[in-house]
Amino acid sequence: MSKKLRIGIIGTGWIADAHIVEYKKMPDIEIVAGADLVPGKAEAFFKKWDVEGVKCYPDHKSMLDAEELDAVSICTYNMTHAECAIYALQKGVNVLLEKPMCVTIEEAVDICRAERESGKIISIGFQPRLDPNMQMIKKIVESGELGKVYYIQTGGGRRRGIPTPFGTTFIDAKTGGIGALGDIGCYSLDMVLNAIGYPKPLTVSGYKSDYFGTRPSTYPTHPEYAKVFGVDDFAAAFIRLEGDIILDFRISWAMNMDTAGDTLILGTEGGLRIPSTECWNGTVGGPMKIYHEVAGEQVETEIPIIKQQGEGLFYDKIRSFLDAIKEGGTAPVPTSQIIYNQAILDGIVKSGKLGREIEITIPEI
Numbered sequence: 570m571s572k573k574l575r576i577g578i579i580g581t582g583w584i585a586d587a588h589i590v591e592y593k594k595m596p597d598i599e600i601v602a603g604a605d606l607v608p609g610k611a612e613a614f615f616k617k618w619d620v621e622g623v624k625c626y627p628d629h630k631s632m633l634d635a636e637e638l639d640a641v642s643i644c645t646y647n648m649t650h651a652e653c654a655i656y657a658l659q660k661g662v663n664v665l666l667e668k669p670m671c672v673t674i675e676e677a678v679d680i681c682r683a684e685r686e687s688g689k690i691i692s693i694g695f696q697p698r699l700d701p702n703m704q705m706i707k708k709i710v711e712s713g714e715l716g717k718v719y720y721i722q723t724g725g726g727r728r729r730g731i732p733t734p735f736g737t738t739f740i741d742a743k744t745g746g747i748g749a750l751g752d753i754g755c756y757s758l759d760m761v762l763n764a765i766g767y768p769k770p771l772t773v774s775g776y777k778s779d780y781f782g783t784r785p786s787t788y789p790t791h792p793e794y795a796k797v798f799g800v801d802d803f804a805a806a807f808i809r810l811e812g813d814i815i816l817d818f819r820i821s822w823a824m825n826m827d828t829a830g831d832t833l834i835l836g837t838e839g840g841l842r843i844p845s846t847e848c849w850n851g852t853v854g855g856p857m858k859i860y861h862e863v864a865g866e867q868v869e870t871e872i873p874i875i876k877q878q879g880e881g882l883f884y885d886k887i888r889s890f891l892d893a894i895k896e897g898g899t900a901p902v903p904t905s906q907i908i909y910n911q912a913i914l915d916g917i918v919k920s921g922k923l924g925r926e927i928e929i930t931i932p933e934i
């Protein structure tokens with residue numbers, strides 16, 4: 570048997586659980602190192618998961634300086650994604666980076682430059698892409714069934730769903746950096762942009778607000794969280810994409826409405842309706858429908874929900890990354906696409922602050 574891949578986990582919080590569960594199923598890897606800023610947290614994490622012999626470190630740098638690793642899972646909060654990913658790439662380590670890629674477009678550019686200089690693989694953790702229903706959206710667009718796509722409405726809504734189950738790292742600007750935008754907005758963007766081939770974003774007129782996050786009554790057991798809240802709990806934007814495509818976007822962690830609406834993809838030959846979910850988490854909410862004409866008649870074609878097979882999306886996300894390393898392949902979810910996702914998130918924040926439309930410019934990598 571060939572040598573096992575030596576894996577490190579940076580950040581041992583909530584989502585690291587989902588990574589370690591899948592790594593434990595894989596006989597061709599060994600988890601050799603872990604790091605967390607909170608003293609004792611990494612040690613407790615590996616103990617909880619019954620993984621022995623893992624060397625624990627107080628931060629990503631000390632781990633990457635000391636260990637010879639093939640790959641790391643970066644499961645830290647958004648604000649440290651860029652520094653961890655860049656340092657790992659500089660050390661010649663392949664990176665599976667949790668979504669969102671980072672917080673700002675400047676960070677995204679720095680990550681892409683570090684990737685280019687390292688020659689290593691960095692894949693961004695958008696596991697909903699591996700859902701066969703999501704893949705069906707892309708297949709429908711690529712089949713030409715919709716004709717030329719010219720307008721997309723997307724986003725997701727939670728009536729109340731500000732994530733604070735394990736503390737304040739999602740809502741504190743110092744750790745989360747961005748709120749609903751980075752938590753779930755990036756999924757909606759990936760769903761539609763991936764389907765249409767990730768065209769370049771050109772301009773954005775964005776808006777963001779924090780009316781719910783800053784209210785003590787939002788957190789009945791932790792009213793003090795309201796003072797910590799420093800990110801967006803709602804955002805909306807009108808984005809122009811290359812290829813004369815309009816993207817109408819909204820995302821909500823909290824609002825006085827049941828849904829922010831279904832995702833609609835309008836094309837010259839057909840329109841696709843993708844039902845939203847009550848609590849948007851990047852999954853298709855029900856059977857999709859294509860609205861089109863057959864023999865001059867306006868008809869609808871229903872696309873039934875496709876059942877997922879195999880080990881699940883998280884397994885597939887990690888496996889596809891590891892297989893790319895082993896086979897000398899390319900990143901399953903490449904930064905060359907996700908930089909556009911990040912540019913839109915960043916554009917919404919910047920445009921929202923300025924109160925006007927802005928042009929999106931991405932420097933040469």
Ligand SMILES: NC(=O)c1ccc[n+]([C@@H]2O[C@H](COP(=O)([O-])OP(=O)(O)OC[C@H]3O[C@@H](n4cnc5c(N)ncnc54)[C@H](O)[C@@H]3O)[C@@H](O)[C@H]2O)c1
Pocket residue numbers: 579580581582583584585604605606607610627628629630644645646647649653667668669694695696735738739751752
């Ligand atoms: N793909 C998904 O389905 C999914 C789901 C939930 C969260 N996420 C993403 O995962 C990331 C982490 O979320 P979470 O809920 O696990 O957060 P969390 O706050 O529970 O855990 C993050 C951990 O990272 C540690 N950390 C931060 N910087 C570090 C550094 N430089 N070195 C070592 N440790 C460091 C923190 O101490 C903390 O323990 C977020 O970016 C989030 O968007 C993805």
